[in-house]
Amino acid sequence: MKTRSKTIFLLIAAACLIVWSIVTIIPLYWMLVGSVQDSAATASFRPSMLPEAFSFAPYERFFAKTAAWRWLLNSLFISSVLTITNVFFASLAGYAFAKLKFPGSNAIFWVLLSTMMIPAQVTLIPLYILIVNVFNLGDSYTAIILPTAITVGNIFLMKQYMSSLPTSLIHAARIDACSEFGIFWKVILPLAKPGLAVLAIFTFVASWNEFFWPFLITNSTEMRTIQVGLASFVFAESTDFGAIMAGASVGALPMLILFFSLQRYFLQGITIGAVKG
Amino acid sequence: MARVEFRNVRKQFDDQNKQTFTAVAGSDFVINDKEFVVFVGPSGCGKTTSLRMIAGLEQQTSGDIVIGERIVNNLHPKDRDIAMVFQDYALYPHMTIRENLSFGLKNLKKPKAYIEQKVQEAASILGLDDMLERKPRELSGGQRQRVALGRAIVRDPQVFLFDEPLSNLDAKLRIQMRVELGELHKRLGATIVYVTHDQVEAMTLGERIVVMNKGVIQQVASPTELYANPRNMFVAGFIGSPAMNFIDARVEEERIRIDGAEFVLSQDAAEGLKSYNGREIILGIRPEHIYGEDFAPGVSTEHQMQAHIKVVEHLGSENLVYFRIGSRTVTAKVHPETKAYSNLSKQFIFDLNKARYFDPATEERIDW
Known part of the structure; x- marks a missing residue:
């Protein structure tokens, strides 16, 4: 009886997952199909699920009408810088909170953590005023990068990961005449590689997909990221579905490739801190 | 090698409720040059805290710790000229055995040839010659324990500190390593401070034993003296199996x-x-x-x-x-x-x- 009920449960679970997968994949598939066929075919009353008259013309139009290469480069640059700054600072802070004793460490950590409770919308306007009016940094890479150069969420993630590393290694390194930064650099960082990889991938994906802040802080076409540029293109060319789909594909494809090639790190990221060891 | 002295050393911790807990209550003792001294006592008796204070991994609340002729109260662990073997071995998992053994000497900026010679010497003493290019995870528990010992030996320290180094080994291997440790002490002629909760280890290894309970030293004596003339009921009951x-x-x-x-x-x-x-x-x-x-x-x-x-x-x-x-x-x-x-x-x-x-x-x- 037990085996039978287990089989039924597995069948139901599999059916639900298949339905869910289809619901998730269809928009992506539709986007890819739309990007390689004529706009009229995409907009037709009974659209076909297979591309009619396969063509890369929508991509040509998208790249011809926009500064897409520049936007892609901007996105790549900003995401890369944010990944580096987050990995570096979050691992340092995470290590300090997890392993070093200093007065008020718990209090500081909880204050930092409590800032995660404040919705981003609440701080958006003060942040905008700070960046544009006070620091006079509007419409620049610095303006896009600075607010998320290190995030509390990433510090928390790293603290959880670092906590699982044995403290005796730090003590051993200290006795082995290693400097405090040497301990971090030569002992802790190599051991934290899986955690750092997860952090890097999550940060890169989040930065690549970030829309609202770059949209708010940039004015000029050449400072836009791919997501912001795409939005402006959609407003301007609302009927050219083919080119819109091509743009959306260009924006999404790097992330899809990244996801599929580094899938195991994504799964690892979900369980960080859940199981010690 | 050198002597180690505790002069009225106290260590207090604040627990989570801000209550003060005394881990070591005014310890006074001298460990002589080249002596093998074992700290023994039940969990929480202050033996590991005492060892960590010698290492400089814990700062004492008051009192002086002397290693050799120097008061080392404010010295960083690396400047105390000590080496420590940890309960969980604490080998660097991402480094090979060779890198593990040479890590300390590299940090001390010793010449390459000297490092290589020291690593080879330690490896041959401990039978690790053909494992130098392996990673710790490829070694058995006993072999890892030897690497941990080797990491201490290459440093030629004034004092060796051992924190329950055999507790993760199975019973048979523990007895074997116990014998090897005894031989190693004779060979190196080193000052060794060894912490254990196992009174058999204490009796077999120690030239003198420091019995601790609740942060207080109960008796410091040779194994035979402790066994024959325990100073109080705690020592009498703790040393010997079955108990007195x-x-x-x-x-x-x-x-x-x-x-x-x-x-x-x-x-x-x-x-x-x-x-x-x-x-x-x-x-x-x-x-x-x-x-x-x-x-x-x-x-x-x-x-x-x-x-x-x-x-x-x-x-x-x-x-x-x-x-x-x-x-x-x-x-x-x-x-x-x-x-x-x-x-x-x-x-x-x-x-x-x-x-x-x-x-x-x-x-x-x-x-x-």
Whole structure:
């Protein structure tokens, strides 16, 4: 009886997952199909699920009408810088909170953590005023990068990961005449590689997909990221579905490739801190 | 190599409720040059904290710690010229055994040739020659333990610190490593401070043993001295397996009365216990000093009493016989040919010349 009920449960679970997968994949598939066929075919009353008259013309139009290469480069640059700054600072802070004793460490950590409770919308306007009016940094890479150069969420993630590393290694390194930064650099960082990889991938994906802040802080076409540029293109060319789909594909494809090639790190990221060891 | 000295060293911690907890309460002792000293005691007795204070991984609340001729209170661990072997080995998992062994020397900026020579020396002492390019995860527990030892040896430190290094090994390997550690001490002629909760390890390895309880040093003595003349009931009960028996007794003139039986004291004991006349005391006697009346070669049969056997454990080389005297369970370690089984009423002989007497109020040994 037990085996039978287990089989039924597995069948139901599999059916639900298949339905869910289809619901998730269809928009992506539709986007890819739309990007390689004529706009009229995409907009037709009974659209076909297979591309009619396969063509890369929508991509040509998208790249011809926009500064897409520049936007892609901007996105790549900003995401890369944010990944580096987050990995570096979050691992340092995470290590300090997890392993070093200093007065008020718990209090500081909880204050930092409590800032995660404040919705981003609440701080958006003060942040905008700070960046544009006070620091006079509007419409620049610095303006896009600075607010998320290190995030509390990433510090928390790293603290959880670092906590699982044995403290005796730090003590051993200290006795082995290693400097405090040497301990971090030569002992802790190599051991934290899986955690750092997860952090890097999550940060890169989040930065690549970030829309609202770059949209708010940039004015000029050449400072836009791919997501912001795409939005402006959609407003301007609302009927050219083919080119819109091509743009959306260009924006999404790097992330899809990244996801599929580094899938195991994504799964690892979900369980960080859940199981010690 | 060097001596280590604690001068009234205290260590207090604040727990989560801001309550002050005293881990080490004013320790004073000297570990001599080239001596192997073992700190032993139950969990939380302050032995590991003492070791970590010598290493510089914990800062004492007050008092001075001396290594060699220097007061090292404010010195960083790397400047104390010590090496430590950790309970979980603490090998760097991402480095090869060679890198693990040479890590400390590289940090000290020693010349390459010197490092290589030291690593080779340590590897050959510990039989690690063909494992130098492996990672720690490819080694067995015993081999990892050797690497941890090697990492300490290459440093040529003034003092070796061992924090329960054998506790993660299985029983057989532990005995093997214990012998190897003893040999290593002789070979290196090093000052070694060793922490363990295992009294057998302490007795077999230590030239002197520091017994600690609740942050207080109970006794510092050689293994034989600790065993024969424990200073108080804690030491008497902690050292020795099975533990020393404690039996309620009453001094009456030149005799002691135990649960209805009456034993005549030796002249020395009678003199020593004079001030306890008419009072309760605790008689401490080791299990091997109680004999079955049918197998007590060369022992005076003067002090005998009848007891009802509860349980007998057969260990092959000896039998452990459990019986009750008053409210206390007493263990006798008897020869396997002694006739003993559950529910048998039997005459037991007590070798009172080997017994020790304790004050029930202070739990200190009564001396004379």
